Amino acid sequence: AQKITQTQPGMFVQEKEAVTLDCTYDTSDPSYGLFWYKQPSSGEMIFLIYQGSYDQQNATEGRYSLNFQKARKSANLVISASQLGDSAMYFCAMREGPGGYQKVTFGTGTKLQVIP
Amino acid sequence: DAGVTQSPTHLIKTRGQQVTLRCSPKSGHDTVSWYQQALGQGPQFIFQYYEEEERQRGNFPDRFSGHQFPNYSSELNVNALLLGDSALYLCASSLSRDGNTEAFFGQGTRLTVV
Numbered sequence: 236a237q238k239i240t241q242t243q244p245g246m247f248v249q250e251k252e253a254v255t256l257d258c259t260y261d262t263s264d265p266s267y268g269l270f271w272y273k274q275p276s277s278g279e280m281i282f283l284i285y286q287g288s289y290d291q292q293n294a295t296e297g298r299y300s301l302n303f304q305k306a307r308k309s310a311n312l313v314i315s316a317s318q319l320g321d322s323a324m325y326f327c328a329m330r331e332g333p334g335g336y337q338k339v340t341f342g343t344g345t346k347l348q349v350i351p
Numbered sequence: 352d353a354g355v356t357q358s359p360t361h362l363i364k365t366r367g368q369q370v371t372l373r374c375s376p377k378s379g380h381d382t383v384s385w386y387q388q389a390l391g392q393g394p395q396f397i398f399q400y401y402e403e404e405e406r407q408r409g410n411f412p413d414r415f416s417g418h419q420f421p422n423y424s425s426e427l428n429v430n431a432l433l434l435g436d437s438a439l440y441l442c443a444s445s446l447s448r449d450g451n452t453e454a455f456f457g458q459g460t461r462l463t464v465v
Contacts, residue, residue: 278439280456326393338407341393
């Protein structure tokens with residue numbers, strides 16, 4: 236079974252609109268963390284947001300928010316007020332295990348294109 | 352404050368050769384993880400180093416080995432290169448004390464095996 240599933244290979248959004256990128260995960264470990272990264276065409280992986288499995292509130296970082304639904308095992312990224320510079324690949328990732336003993340699994344990514 | 356730096360940025364090697372990639376973590380970070388990203392794919396976890404020891408390993412053969420130095424910098428070594436090893440190799444650093452809740456990536460090393 237896939238640990239991280241991103242079902243949207245590509246998405247389009249109008250500039251200034253909000254967009255939701257889907258991510259579901261699978262783990263039996265009670266301690267885990269969920270990440271979203273942005274990868275522009277330059278290749279660098281840019282950290283956007285993190286949600287811990289024990290965090291009570293959904294994480295937010297500026298225009299990014301993570302819609303964490305633990306029972307459904309989903310961790311969707313919401314980008315508000317899209318900008319042209321948001322066009323990139325977006326990866327959802329999961330860290331399993333506590334402390335220094337961790338393994339991170341990435342999804343296959345969603346290519347977001349912002350239309351003027 | 353320098354972020355994660357990787358060297359070299361690009362590399363071309365011949366099948367069967369050996370390669371060493373280098374990574375300097377973000378200042379203050381003590382954990383280094385390496386990933387392989389094939390074209391059009393998500394990064395695949397190779398291994399993670401903490402306190403100069405390999406703590407976790409992904410599903411990669413023993414041809415892939417690494418090292419972490421006392422200054423937390425790290426090397427990734429790949430022996431007996433195969434054409435399929437051609438990929439972008441990414442290094443990420445984080446702070447174990449903070450539960451590695453935020454990992455910073457370098458620009459990557461693009462390895463081409465011919």
